[in-house]
Structure formats: C-alpha cells, structure tokens
Amino acid sequence: MMDLATMISILFAVWVSKIVCSWFMKKSRLQSKSKRLPPGPPRWPIVGNLLQLGPLPHRDFASFCDKYGPLVYLRLGSVDAITTNDPDTIREILLRQDDVFASRPRTLAAVHLAYGCSDVALAPLGPHWKRMRRICMEHLLTTKRLESFSKQRSEEAQHLVQDVWARAKTGEAINLREVLGEFSMNNVTRMLLGKQYFGAESAGPEKAMEFMHITHELFRLLGLIYLGDYLPFWRWVDPYGCEKKMRDVEKRVDDFHTTIIEEHRRVGRGKKKEIGVEEDMDFVDVLLSLPGEDGKQHMEDVEIKALIQDMIAAATDTSAVTNEWAMAEVIKHPHVLHKIHQELDSVVGPNRMVSEHDLPHLTYLRCVVRETFRTHPAGPFLIPHEATRATEINGYHIPAKTRVFINTHGLGRNTAVWDDVDEFRPERHFPVDGSRVEISHGADFKILPFSAGKRKCPGAPLGVVLVLMALARLFHCFDWTPPPHEDIDTNEVYGMTMPKAKPLMAIARPRLAAHMYHLK
C-alpha cells in the first residue's frame, strides 16, 4: 500500500508534468503557427517551383498572386522566395521593414558582372554599399552636378531631332529602338565618361558598336534566371556555357573600363577640380579626384569601375526602354497623340524647341509617362531584394535570406488596384486638384517605377528628365503613324529590363518649319 505522502507526491508530479506538457504543446503550436510560410503553389522535390516558370516569369508570378493571395511563397531550387503585386504588402517590405529587406542576393551574374558585388545596385546591405551609395548621392547625382550637364542634354535632344528629321526625309519607317537607344547612351556616356558614342563628335562607329554590344550582352546576362543560382549542381554542368559567357563579358567590360580610367588619368582632368574648373568634369574625373585620407586615393580603381558600370547599366536601358514603350502606346492611340500635340502647341508653340523648364508644365505628357510606367515598367520586377534575417509579414514566417520579387508589372495590372488594366488611358492619372503630376511613387504605392526605401533609385530625377525630354521633343517636332498595314504589337520579353519584343518602327512627319530642325 502506498502511504499518503507518496500518493500526494505522485499526484503532484503528474499535475506538474501535465502543466509542463501543455505549456510545451501550446508553445510548439504557437511556434508552428508563427512558422507558417505564406501560401504558394505545390512544389517538387529539389527543383521546387522552378519548372512552373515560363519565358515570362513576371506573368507566372502574378497568376500565383491571383490564386494564392497578395503574398506568395515559392521555393526556387534551394532558395526561399516570396513575391507580391499588392501595394500594402509592398509598403510593408519597402518601408516598414526596410531594414530587413534592403539587402541583395549574391547571384553569379552579380559576382561576375558587378566586380564581385562591389558596386551599388547589386551590393548586399552593409558598410560597403552605404559608402558607395553616399558617393553617388553626394558627388555624382547631386542637383548641382546634374545641372552642370544641362547643355550636353540639350545638345543631345537637338541631335535626336536632327537624326529623326534626316531619317524621316526618306519616308521610310524609322527604327525608334535604335534612335532612342543612341539618345540615352549618348546622354549617359557624355556625363559619365565625357564621350559621345553616336553622332558627329562620336568616339567612332567601331568603338560605339563594341560598347553597345558589350552593354547589351551585360544586360542580357544580368537579367537571366540562371539555374546555377538555384541548383548548385547545375554549375558543374552549365550546359549553355552561361558562366563562361559571364567571365568573357567580365573581361571585356573590365578592359573597356581600364582604358577609360587610363585615358582620364593621361588627360589629367581630375586635376581641374584643384584649380576650380568643374564644368568639364565628367563622373570619372569626379571619382578620380575625390580626396582620401592619409594621402591615399579615396576610391580604388575597381570601385570606380564598378560604380561607372552600374550607372551605365542603370541609366541607359531603363530610360530607352521606357521611351520606346511610351512611343509605341501613343502611336497606337492617335487620340492620345492628338492631346499631346495640343498641350505642346499651347505650352511651347511652334517657334522654339522644348526646354527642360517646360517639362513640369506638360501635365498630360507626364500622365502619359505615368501610364507607361503602370503598363510597362522599365523592369518587370524591382532588382531582387533579400531578407537579412528571419521576420514575419501578415503573420507569415519569412526565413532569413529569402529572395524578394516585387512584381511591378503585376502591380500595374492588378485588378484589385486598377480598372480596365489593359486600357492605355493617361487621363486616369490627371490630378483633380490641378496639382503637378508626380512620376515617381505616391503614398498609395500603386505605381513604383523607381522603388522606395533605402534601395530606391538614386537617379530618378535624371531618369524622368531623359524620358520626358525625348518624348516631348519627338512629339513636338513630328507627327507619328504606324507603318502602312501594320499594327503596333505590345508583347514584351523578360529580362533585367522588359523591352518590347519587336523594335518599334514608325513613320515620322515634321510638324515645324524646316529651319527649326537645323538649330544648333
């Protein structure tokens, strides 16, 4: 027989263990609830969801959001990923949890093509990125510095008009991709490298073609979803020789930048700052002349190359692609073109060219650009972000190092946010209170052409000028129609940027007096 004391002890022990067990069960229930990943499509072993992605992954990701909700979890090989096309979720990621999500994944393309991620755009969050971004903001993309290139921008705008005028004389359709690509490239290289690559004072047709070719190859490789980033064994096989191509381009790009830096050192324009002559300083000059500590140079050559590489990649294609889409949509919609003409005729008139001072007053054209960013953002996704640590969004667990695909293409076509998503209707952006049309994002996060938070585009003001100026000049100076018996298609191809599948061809007819096209 058990005595009373033993019985009480046993009962007490049972009671305590019951409490401990239920505490543990409750905790693990809570933990498993908080570890719940966002919903998403079923996944295969090893490859996860990779096989569910086609040639237009932004459209696949958007249809996952339609099916599973505003925040979707995907497993891409060995990588955790989330995607969203919903303004509130995007605000949570880019603003409320900016510190958590402001890093970048270390992809193989970033390692090979951005000097081991030592640039700004692809560098992970940390002191290096902070320093490079500060150099961009404090020395390169300042209002004063950008102002100092207004003369070059105005020359390039006139060169664009003259180029189109000369091509229009034949009556043949003009390849607008070519023309707009050259406009963006010339603006960027004059500011960065002090060189025009296309046109009268160009660096020569061979150099220009070589430069264009390397940059296009670089964009293509940066935009690839390379399986080696998601399935480590793929790298051993590399059946399409992608990494080899990356290494080839890496070498050619590096040779190109080495020559540029050597030329700048030889000419010694960096010295100009010492004697107070700043207006001729291009970005390479500025970077070479930054004072360092203890008599050392402020920046290593490799850092200068990485930064210059970034700016070329970030500034050229984004503005050229946006301009081509805007022209395509406007030419496809003659009533929009008519309204743009009316506005330009009233704000600028027939006796002078559009200047940068006119751009804030072109309200309807600004709506056209906003509508272009809604329907055809420069890139289908923002540059992928990465979570620095585990966190939660909307009660779902997000593991550390999760890759974040913010689907800007899907955001502009989200039917919960926009009506008649496939209709190109600039009027929807017209401010009812007569205020100026903002082209970057508003507080509602319904359009996000330049992103928000720590990683937002530092070149947005310049990007807006390059886009508005090219469009304003081309619409002011010419009337546009599609080539006879041809429709303008609006299919896109996927990449780091998202161009039209086919280059835009259109017929231009001058609208101004002949002497206007020969102005210097």
Ligand code: HEM
């Ligand atoms: C129409 C023109 C442009 C568009 C649409 C555009 C858009 C963007 C977008 C969407 C991002 C990614 C933001 C993110 O990942 O959250 C970005 C980043 C960046 N852009 Fe732009 N951009 C344009 C022009 C420019 C120009 C002219 C420059 C500089 C000369 C520039 C420099 C950069 C840099 C350095 C970054 C990386 C920022 C970082 O990671 O800290 N962009 N841009």
